[in-house]
Amino acid sequence: MGTFRSRITGWVTRWYLARAQRRGGLDLQKVLPDTALTALRRDVLDPVPELAEARRTEPVQKLALPFDVNVWLVSGYAEAKAVLGDGKSFSNDFSNLMSELGMAPSDDPGGLGFADPPAHTRLRKLLTPEFTMRRLSRLRPGIEQIVADRLDAIEEKARSGEPVDLVEEFALPIPSLVICELLGVPYSERDEFQHLAVARFDLFAGAGAAVGAISESLEYLLRVVKAQRDDPGDGLIGTIIREHGDDIDDRELAGLADGVLTGGFETTASMLSLGAFVLLRDRETFRRVREDDEAVRLFVEEALRYLSVVQVAFPRFAREDVEVGGVTIGKGDMVAVSLSGADRDEVLGEGMERFDAxxxxxQHLAFGYGAHRCVGAELARLELRAAYAALVRRFPDLTLAVDPGELEFRQTSIVFGVERLPVRLS
Structure with a gap:
């Protein structure tokens, strides 16, 4: 088992780092004005000051773009909730985005994130029971074992005397292996499964590359679903097949599984690495998390809010003229909600620009809000609590192996993250 997981870890890490270095396709920094990228920029971990200024002076702001489409940036907390919670006035239908990009509706990946009611309502009812705490509790021992195995691997690698990269050895393998467990992907197919852990949110790759990655994922998952129709496993795919049979077709089920992968891999990996960085630069919080389970819970919630790694929600399209924050958004306009901006809004309390463990x-929006709130939120919390606590308790003398100024953070990426996090165990 250890050898197999090491092979998985090696594959996904090599793939991920190669993707992170890729700069082909459409370079949005050259195409779009700086104001259009404000919501995707950071000053180390903090959104740039321009986003806070936009939230203060114009929380619903029309962006100046060189395209024939009206796009609004929403950065205020109340305004963000108004958009995310209004499924009547705003649509998530993927065909809207495909139309704007000039692509075929046949590329629609399905799944919860890209569907409107009544399709969304029906699919979410199928998926939600699999993410209740009662159902998720069966994954807890497996998550703890995955974390323990990764810490063993870190300790083994550290014996060389060289720094260990927590992104490579800790943040990437844990969510990919947890998703394998959740979906019920057979061990014999988990190498291939890693191909599905494609970060579709790096805007440097261009929209065409993202759609191609979606197609690759769906093709593989369709094969998994068809195989489990004949012999349902114990994971999410097999359970839905046993409980609902032909009430859900193969493509719909593959789309749901693909959504679990999309929502649960890179976002959790980014949280694990960035949260570890927060701990490494705040030794008092490091100590408290190591000694107190309640401190772990508070740390995870504050890290989710403060980091808001999904910087912008999937775009909504206005079904009709609608007023948000005193501004009229026209029918057909695109709306981008800045989650990282909204989660720093002072309406949530004092000192929201600071991290306070x-x-x-x-009531942060790190998992979204409304009908499209992340269905896997509790699974993410389980992973984060288990991983952070185990890391600092196993390695109480853990330190960053480079100057913080040497770290490379992602630029203009919908999912914010750090490329490498070299550490020493003592």
Whole structure:
């Protein structure tokens, strides 16, 4: 088992790092004005000051773009909730985006994130029971074992005397292996499964590359679904097949599984690496998380809010003229909601621009809001709590192996992250 997981880890890491270095396709930094990229920029971990200024002065702001489409940036907390929670006035239908990009509707990946009611309502009812705490509790031992195995691997690698990259050895393998467990992907197919862990949110790759990655994922998952029709496994795919049979067709089920992969891999990997960086630069919080389970819970919630790694929600399209924050958004206009901006809004409390590990949990939007709120939120919390606590308890003398200024953070990426996080165990 250890050898197999090492092979998986090696594959996904090599693939991920190669993708992170890829700069082909459409370079949005050359095409779009700086103001259009404000919501995707950071100053280390913090959104750039221009985003806070936009939230303060114009929380619903029309972007100046060199295209024949009206795009609005929403950065205020109340305004963000108004858009995310209004499924009547705003559409998530993927065909809207395909139309704007000039691509075929046949490229629609399906799944919850790209569907409107009544299709969304029906599909979510099928998926939600699989993400209740009662169902997820069966994954807890497996998650803890995956984390323990990764810490063993880190300790083994550190014996060389060289720094260990927490992105490579910790943040990437944990969510990919947890998703394997959740979906019920057979061990014999988990090498191939890693191809599905494609970061579709790096805007440097261009829209065409993202759609191609979606197609690759669906083709593979369709094969998995068809195989499990004949012999359902114990994971999410097999369970839905046993409980709902032909009420859901193969493409719909593959789309749901693809959504689990899309929502649960890179986002959790980014949280694990960035949260570890927060701990490494705040030794008092590091100590408290190591010693107190309640401190772990508070740290995870504050890290989710403060980091908001999904910087912008999937775009909505106005079904009709609608007023948000005193501004009229026209029918057909695209709306981008800045989650990282909204989660720093002072309406959530004082000092929202600061990280405070003792802060009581807020009603942050890190998992979204409304009908499209992330169905896997509790699974993510399980992973983060288990991983952070185990990391600092196993390695109490963990330190960053480079100057923080040497770290490379992603630029203009919908999912924010750090490329490498070299550490020493002592």
């Amino acid at each position: 003792r802060r009581e949990p807020t």
